[in-house]
Amino acid sequence: MTNLKTSFHASWCGLSLMLGLAFALHTQSLAEEVSTSLQNSDGSQYKAKAYYPKFSWEKTPQYFMFGDTQRTLTPEEVKSIAARTDFLCIEKSHGMKELGAAELGAKHEAAVFKKLKPGTKVLFYFNSAYAYPFTSYAKDLTRSKIDQRPDLKKFLLIDPKTGELAHRRNVFQFDVLNPEFRTWWVNTVAKGVAETGCDGAFIDQMHGFSWLRPNQVKEVRSAMGEMMAALKKKMGPDKILLANNAHQRAGVEVLPVVDANMFEHYDAKLLTKEMLLKDWNDMLKISKAGKMSIFRIGVEYVSSQDPKAEKPKRGPARTAKMAALAKEQLEYFHACYLIGAQPYSYFQYGWGWTLSDGSLHEFPSLQKPLGAPKGAYTRVKKDGWEFTREFERASVWVDTEKKQAKITWK
Template sequence: MTLCSYAQEYDTFKVNDGTMFKAKSFFPKFSWDVTPMYYHFGDIDRVLKSDEVEFISERTNFICIEKSHAYNQLGDQVLGTKHEVEAFHDIKPETKVLFYYNSYLAWPYSRFNKEFTPEGIANNPELAKFLFVDPKTGKLRQKTKPDFSYYFDALNPDFREFWVASAVQGMRISGADGIFIDRMNVGLNSDYPNDKIVEIAKAKGEMMSELKKQMGPDKILVGNNAAQTEEVYPYCDAIFFEHYNSSVTNKENLLEEWNDMSRIAKDGKISIYRFGAKGKKKIDITLGATDTEGMEQRSKDQLEYFHACFLIGTQPYSYFQWNWGWNLEDGNLVDYPALQRPLGEPKGQFKRETPNQWIFTRTFEHASVWVNTETKKAKITWH
């Protein structure tokens, strides 16, 4: 079943507490027909083939093009994004395609960041003022595995001005319908200097406020892991739940996220709930697909549990993402029939079996969901 009903004018939905969600005119069209899907991927080597565009378009109308897409072919992430914006809009004009930009890591794949390399800094030392200096070494902080990047210094007001201008320009040149901003989780254990967290969170809020203003009123601003960053949250149209390690997939955090999804919906914002299948041995960040052997079957075996975790907490304008990595070949071209089965509207909010157990249920028009987040077992019964 394809998402043909996305073309219809759905714009008002009931949140689990009975309040009404009124979609903004620039949001993607939402439907409960099947599990609402979001796709986020890149291929560092090339642009998409026409059959790949068709495959993804049949499954979603909400997409982000990753940070190094087509870099080896076109030499610029912006051009890679532009190519896919045009390709997706050509086959399905209502599709919303996002430009990716990072608020902390200076990935050198876009025209704006291409000089943030050791060679670029050596040729133009002034660029170093935009980058974070490690107080322990007195040198620019570097991320070296699996690929290289410096870190931005959000506390520099000149950098913030440069960053906002770059993000807006990237969106406009590419023709994207909005921007996905990475690294919005500013807190303890979030890789930021602990003694600077309060200042950095405030700076990130200023960056996102100005970005939202300069983007214009009809573009989507997505904040990755921004649900608990109160300085950033007000300026986001959508909140992304990345689930980047085991600490954010434990039973306590999943329950907190379901409550977050309800809060986000009540605020008229989008939730994107991403899970990755486990079992891939090598780590990669858009350097090309690695260690894919056996992963398609493992992802199919693991899908039901994570799909159920999404369905327990889903609200109007909640989207599900499922793969095992950010590369195009890391599950983004795999057919998962369960994700295209008729779903229908939820019949109320989730129920917890007992207050001290971790078993939850929820019923939809065409599905009954049971999940135990302590044992990580689930069952979706389709009817």
């Protein structure tokens, strides 16, 4: 009996050792898989922060940003968007007519998305330059009410040519050099994030209208950086701060203090072969700093390169036209994103910022299995404009001079 027990004990120990070794090898394999998937294109390791959204190369990572002034989303619309992303921003005027204020629209949608898909990261929108009156916090920043609010009026820029309040289509402009404004702005945005239950903020416009004060450009940029750093601190350590075009020169003081940067291609000049190459290099720098990137393509800018071309009015005809153009241009711009994509780089594609401008339009190729990149892009010729890159499930080729591309799915 003693020999039998000893034999059984030895067999059990051997089996346990084998199972433990197999589990260790499996764990190591998973760790190596995660490590590889979060590797920058230069071979360095990406260091994600705990409060970032979950990232995967399983299919093209997408970021969404949308709004509808009139209403909130239907359940079907929520499901459609949630099926394609877990990282999004509720635009500046969403749900205002239905609920009374834009922050209520953001609060409503944040709760809906998080209930349907826990782990979804939702951002609250606010502008650092234009005084949009869509939230209850800024509702008095209008021509009819501003004179009754001297406490807010002093935060606004004066047009040096007219001596009147500066504006763009009756939207006033903030004066970032006013320290009282910066304090109000930081407190207001942080309050919006807290009250909406959002996971951080998307901040639009990093320029601070520096061109209106050419002798104070450095001061404006420094003030913008200071304001963003203060917001990051005020929101709390686990909130995401995404800045629009902070990689451009105007945001030189902003980029170091934010978590993420949007490459918004708001003009055809930003889509030249030279600018796209710069974008790819900047995306790597941003990734090496442990930050996120949004590579946003607006098809509306592609369609407006001819200044004499008639701009179609909003409606079914425009939607159909833009959807057709988006489908036609997708492979090229998708390839442009993939050539420079890093861990935590997201693709945003559409033809505007409203709900009807592409957020509900599905592009099947963006749902195809992609897999992690196998390395950095290759420039076919030293001074040429053809680039290639390999992913686990796709081969990408693009010519940014001829604006041609081919994605071969494996």
